[in-house]
Amino acid sequence: MLDTSDRCIFDDDLIAFRDQVRRFVEREFSPNLSSYDEAGAVSRAFWFNAGSAGFLCPGIAQDYGGTGLDFRYNVVLNEEMSYAGAADCINLQSDITSPYIEKYGTEEQKRRWLPRLISGETILAIAMTEPGAGSDLQGIRTTARKEGDEYVVNGSKTYITNGQNTDLILCVVKTDPAAGAKGTSIVLVEADRPGFERGRNLSKVGQWSADTSELFFNDVRVPTANLLGEENQGFIYLVSELAQERLSISVSAQAAAQRAYDEAAKYVRERKAFGKPIIDFQNTRFMLADMHSSLQV
Numbered sequence: 066m067l068d069t070s071d072r073c074i075f076d077d078d079l080i081a082f083r084d085q086v087r088r089f090v091e092r093e094f095s096p097n098l099s100s101y102d103e104a105g106a107v108s109r110a111f112w113f114n115a116g117s118a119g120f121l122c123p124g125i126a127q128d129y130g131g132t133g134l135d136f137r138y139n140v141v142l143n144e145e146m147s148y149a150g151a152a153d154c155i156n157l158q159s160d161i162t163s164p165y166i167e168k169y170g171t172e173e174q175k176r177r178w179l180p181r182l183i184s185g186e187t188i189l190a191i192a193m194t195e196p197g198a199g200s201d202l203q204g205i206r207t208t209a210r211k212e213g214d215e216y217v218v219n220g221s222k223t224y225i226t227n228g229q230n231t232d233l234i235l236c237v238v239k240t241d242p243a244a245g246a247k248g249t250s251i252v253l254v255e256a257d258r259p260g261f262e263r264g265r266n267l268s269k270v271g272q273w274s275a276d277t278s279e280l281f282f283n284d285v286r287v288p289t290a291n292l293l294g295e296e297n298q299g300f301i302y303l304v305s306e307l308a309q310e311r312l313s314i315s316v317s318a319q320a321a322a323q324r325a326y327d328e329a330a331k332y333v334r335e336r337k338a339f340g341k342p343i344i345d346f347q348n349t350r351f352m353l354a355d356m357h358s359s360l361q362v
Contacts, residue, residue: 067144067145067148068361075137075141082138082141083141085118086120089120093111094111094151098151101274109185112230113185113186119132121158121159121182122182124139129167129179130183136309136312139156139313144316145320147320148324149324152226152271154275157190157227158227161309161313162190170294171290188227190231192225192237192280194223195221196223203249205238207219207220208240209236212286214290216289217285218282218287219285221279222281223267225277225280227276228276228277229276231256232257233253233254234261234280235251235293240297246300247297248297250293250294250296250297251293251299251303252287253287258287261280261282264278322360330353333349
């Protein structure tokens with residue numbers, strides 16, 4: 066289990082919150098993990114249950130139906146879900162995608178979407194990566210051409226988490242292709258708009274319960290009111306949000322590594338070789354001690 070006993074940033078409220086999350090995960094998630102892995106996606110029912118329990122987007126302000134809690138609560142949720150074997154799904158919504166709407170959205174966008182993100186009624190994805198552009202976001206080719214009071218979106222995205230379940234996409238587009246990174250914008254695209262299609266739910270080495278998908282935009286028309294923030298400022302928004310995104314990923318990775326360690330420690334006590342458990346071999350103990358120290362640090 067995660068050892069949080071020597072952490073100074075978690076007070077009694079957070080300890081109680083962790084207990085609530087852990088019981089929820091044990092009741093609602095862990096018994097269904099195999100079916101989620103097989104389906105390649107977490108069920109909508111789990112999203113609704115997480116929302117009903119108050120475990121979606123805890124940082125969103127109370128004005129929009131949230132609890133306005135600080136990021137430590139996101140960390141607790143992230144750790145407990147990742148330790149249980151969850152792939153990115155609700156953590157993506159809480160840590161990475163919803164902050165874009167809260168920080169850069171109009172008042173109308175925030176009042177329309179944030180309560181639905183908190184309840185689990187709306188699942189949000191962010192579509193950055195393309196077949197020819199991954200980490201280099203300046204190289205994206207998806208465009209949003211303005212026609213009157215609409216944008217016409219064309220392009221394709223890949224490796225998009227929550228892609229099969231998503232109801233709303235933060236689509237990274239070029240509104241001024243000649244301007245490079247300075248011509249990048251973010252447009253909200255509802256998944257029920259004509260011209261939007263979901264492609265394959267991609268097969269992966271791990272994170273099987275994550276619906277990591279291809280998305281296609283073929284003359285998808287959205288109102289200019291769906292622009293997030295200012296036109297051609299999308300690259301600045303993306304760079305500004307990367308710090309919290311990377312922190313969230315690191316929390317997930319550490320919790321998953323702790324689970325792998327715990328499974329290994331259990332295994333070496335059960336596995337026998339040369340007449341004794343392999344935990345009794347000095348090299349095994351050295352390796353476990355080294356990994357334990359690294360994880361705790």
